[in-house]
Amino acid sequence: MKAESSARFEDTVAEIRAGLNAIIEAGTDLLAVIPGPVGTPRSLQGNAFDELAARRLALLMRQKSVYPELAAHVAGIGAAIDEQRVVFNDRENPLASDLFLGLFSRKAMRRRIERRAARAGGVERLRTILGRADRLVGLIETHRQAVIGQRISAEDALAMLAQSEEGKVTRVLADHDGGGDGASGHNQAFESMIGLVDPVSRAFNSGVRDLNLLLQKLGFDIENLLDLYSVLLSFDGEREAHSLSPDAYPHLSRPVWRLGNDLLPGARLERSRQRTDIAFAKRFEDA
Numbered sequence: 001m002k003a004e005s006s007a008r009f010e011d012t013v014a015e016i017r018a019g020l021n022a023i024i025e026a027g028t029d030l031l032a033v034i035p036g037p038v039g040t041p042r043s044l045q046g047n048a049f050d051e052l053a054a055r056r057l058a059l060l061m062r063q064k065s066v067y068p069e070l071a072a073h074v075a076g077i078g079a080a081i082d083e084q085r086v087v088f089n090d091r092e093n094p095l096a097s098d099l100f101l102g103l104f105s106r107k108a109m110r111r112r113i114e115r116r117a118a119r120a121g122g123v124e125r126l127r128t129i130l131g132r133a134d135r136l137v138g139l140i141e142t143h144r145q146a147v148i149g150q151r152i153s154a155e156d157a158l159a160m161l162a163q164s165e166e167g168k169v170t171r172v173l174a175d176h177d178g179g180g181d182g183a184s185g186h187n188q189a190f191e192s193m194i195g196l197v198d199p200v201s202r203a204f205n206s207g208v209r210d211l212n213l214l215l216q217k218l219g220f221d222i223e224n225l226l227d228l229y230s231v232l233l234s235f236d237g238e239r240e241a242h243s244l245s246p247d248a249y250p251h252l253s254r255p256v257w258r259l260g261n262d263l264l265p266g267a268r269l270e271r272s273r274q275r276t277d278i279a280f281a282k283r284f285e286d287a
Helices: 006-033 047-092 096-102 106-118 122-175 181-234 253-260 266-284
Strands: none
Touching (some): 006 181, 047 181, 122 181, 181 266
8 A cells, every 4th residue: 555656546446436337337237127116017027037137146246356356455545554553653662772862861762752753754654545545435435325226226126016916916816716827827926026026135235235344444444544643643743734624535524523623532443443354354355
């Protein structure tokens, strides 16, 4: 992350956007197979069931390809933040020259260590990471809302289609006095239709769950970044020059505002962050 140039990061953003757009296109293709709720719903018959299953699989394969790649970029944000914290902690360790100075003045030794920590450039590197995290959060949240919209459309269309099929079955049963091949065939078609509702919904739900986890992981890592940023500012003689404006980070304006108002949660989130890191690793490391 730290060695990644601005141009390379823009290429990364373009790649992520293209992958997320491909998932939305796959979801749109899936929705196109489901008879819509507008007008008279038409039944899913014959090859339509196979087509819907194939497009559902295509959506799942897109998710399986794109979301782990996105997770790698999210993990890179967290790793870069952790690296900056290690760098800062190492700068706190006194050098031999610091210890020699401390023989004469402990206060002077401490000031020297703090000045070195402030000169380490961590503030600017953290600003860069924060800006990139803001871009990622924006991409993921926009995509998540689109996937939620597709899930709602699928559930609405399938619910209306199921109601239509149920009505047909009821009419056929009445016409055949509860028996006959026609009634049996319609009943099987209805059962097949009902069987589609859950797997299609789960195809979209799996995406929403992954995206929620990605955003949760980013959220805790950003709090970690802002906590370290606050520490670095406490050593910086030009604190005001390095203050962050919430307006500069449209997708992270709330946590940046908390930083400016000394309302960071700090260590209170550590246990929750650890749980999220474990869930994130289980979901994406083997993907």
